[in-house]
Amino acid sequence: MPDLGPVLLSLHLAAVTTVILLVIGVPMAYWLATTKARLKPVVEAVTALPLVLPPTVIGFYLLILMNPSAPLGAAWVSLTGGTLSFSFSGLVFASAIYSLPFMVQPLQSAFEAVGRGPMEAAATLRASRLDAIWNVLLPQSARGILTACVLTFAHTIGEFGVVLMVGGNIPERTRVISIAIYEHVESVEYAEAHILSAGLLVFSFVTLVGVYALNRSYRLRVS
Amino acid sequence: MSRLLWIRRAGMAFALPLALIAGCGQAHQGDVMVAVAINFLDTAKVLEAEFEAETGLEVTLSSGSTGQLYSQIENGAPFDIFLAADTDRPRRLVDAGNGVEGTQFTYATGRLILWMPASQTTDFDGANELRDGSYRALALANPALAPYGAAAEETLISLGLGDVLSDRIVYGQNIGQAYALVASGNAEMGFVAASQLVKGAADGKGGVWSVPGDLHAPIRQDVVLMQRAAGNEAALQFIAFLRSDRALSIMRDYGYEEG
Numbered sequence: 291m292p293d294l295g296p297v298l299l300s301l302h303l304a305a306v307t308t309v310i311l312l313v314i315g316v317p318m319a320y321w322l323a324t325t326k327a328r329l330k331p332v333v334e335a336v337t338a339l340p341l342v343l344p345p346t347v348i349g350f351y352l353l354i355l356m357n358p359s360a361p362l363g364a365a366w367v368s369l370t371g372g373t374l375s376f377s378f379s380g381l382v383f384a385s386a387i388y389s390l391p392f393m394v395q396p397l398q399s400a401f402e403a404v405g406r407g408p409m410e411a412a413a414t415l416r417a418s419r420l421d422a423i424w425n426v427l428l429p430q431s432a433r434g435i436l437t438a439c440v441l442t443f444a445h446t447i448g449e450f451g452v453v454l455m456v457g458g459n460i461p462e463r464t465r466v467i468s469i470a471i472y473e474h475v476e477s478v479e480y481a482e483a484h485i486l487s488a489g490l491l492v493f494s495f496v497t498l499v500g501v502y503a504l505n506r507s508y509r510l511r512v513s
Numbered sequence: 514m515s516r517l518l519w520i521r522r523a524g525m526a527f528a529l530p531l532a533l534i535a536g537c538g539q540a541h542q543g544d545v546m547v548a549v550a551i552n553f554l555d556t557a558k559v560l561e562a563e564f565e566a567e568t569g570l571e572v573t574l575s576s577g578s579t580g581q582l583y584s585q586i587e588n589g590a591p592f593d594i595f596l597a598a599d600t601d602r603p604r605r606l607v608d609a610g611n612g613v614e615g616t617q618f619t620y621a622t623g624r625l626i627l628w629m630p631a632s633q634t635t636d637f638d639g640a641n642e643l644r645d646g647s648y649r650a651l652a653l654a655n656p657a658l659a660p661y662g663a664a665a666e667e668t669l670i671s672l673g674l675g676d677v678l679s680d681r682i683v684y685g686q687n688i689g690q691a692y693a694l695v696a697s698g699n700a701e702m703g704f705v706a707a708s709q710l711v712k713g714a715a716d717g718k719g720g721v722w723s724v725p726g727d728l729h730a731p732i733r734q735d736v737v738l739m740q741r742a743a744g745n746e747a748a749l750q751f752i753a754f755l756r757s758d759r760a761l762s763i764m765r766d767y768g769y770e771e772g
Contacts, residue, residue: 356589372591375589375590376589376590458575478697
């Protein structure tokens with residue numbers, strides 16, 4: 291039986307990342323869904339970058355950014371006393387960047403699907419913008435929000451390349467499921483590798499079936 | 514709803530994830546964080562168990578190739594001790610001020626093995642086998658990252674086979690991957706560490722050729738204490754433990770020679 295530490299760590303990482311991305315993603319997706327700004331395609335492109343870039347590119351630049359001698363890394367060290375690279379906090383930071391499109395794109399689709407009509411109706415009833423978002427847009431987008439959260443969570447659970455580069459392989463801190471599988475394979479401990487891999491496979495499949503069942507008419511942009 | 518209430522609500526929404534991140538910083542950490550070259554991982558696990566039973570201290574192991582771990586340390590990885598597979602990288606860490614001067618020493622000397630699991634030959638001679646060339650893939654660790662890979666490459670050059678075999682060589686990122694390539698049958702033959710063949714009863718099956726020491730420079734594996742652990746009593750104890758008779762006997766069992 292393999293150590294459960296990596297499983298718990300992956301779940302923790304995915305949960306924290308999902309909460310953070312929800313907070314960042316909702317305003318971002320709302321802006322993207324409603325704006326007519328010239329900048330929109332640029333922001334959309336930046337959001338989609340993690341889908342097309344190799345994890346090594348993201349990992350490389352994050353490593354440079356988080357190095358204790360770089361401004362961000364140094365600020366983190368003076369703030370917390372620990373380094374950002376090779377820490378759980380560093381993994382959260384990296385995952386938030388890497389999983390961003392999995393949150394923003396489904397949210398944007400959901401908000402666009404609601405359209406301007408209900409929001410304008412709310413406005414005629416003298417609802418403020420924020421009031422309308424909270425009481426009209428978000429409830430009407432509930433399925434999209436759920437989809438975005440589930441996809442972000444599942445994608446973060448499965449992340450490997452970025453985690454290996456900026457997190458290394460430190461038990462209880464950065465050894466997530468995918469890293470544990472990697473080490474088991476290198477040590478030719480196939481039984482342990484099988485248990486974790488099969489678990490991840492089943493989890494991903496069930497998650498996706500759930501998402502597609504939830505949104506039978508809804509097309510995922512991320513696929 | 515008033516705007517003020519909204520701002521307060523948004524503030525709370527931001528505070529939650531921040532609290533979550535901050536809380537993560539306090540995750541439990543062992544007394545000694547050890548970066549270990551993957552050829553030594555199995556041995557280190559046994560040493561870890563012995564040491565923990567003896568002292569009640571907690572050791573955490575993190576493995577990779579020597580080159581990988583070196584670059585992780587350079588980028589701020591929080592290790593107290595580095596069990597490398599060469600002498601060069603620990604020295605570079607001392608020179609750069611990351612390692613504590615005077616704490617570097619050779620804890621073990623590794624042995625390079627050419628392994629061919631499918632071989633039925635009773636007196637398996639690796640040099641002949643390599644020249645013979647009745648195989649498609651020969652696995653070795655990446656010479657740039659892994660000292661065992663560098664020693665394997667030196668061996669091929671000493672045998673005059675460096676260029677001859679270049680199209681058949683498959684590289685693992687470290688000796689663990691090289692071993693996995695051979696053990697899984699994806700490469701018929703490969704250079705591995707003696708310590709890796711000790712693990713399971715079936716692992717050393719087939720042809721095993723201990724590469725003569727004159728074909729490559731000795732694989733001296735050095736340990737060094739990192740600067741961040743200069744005052745870490747537990748780390749010092751672990752380093753001292755590496756020199757104990759018990760530790761040396763474990764290392765011998767795993768195919769290492771004394772430093």
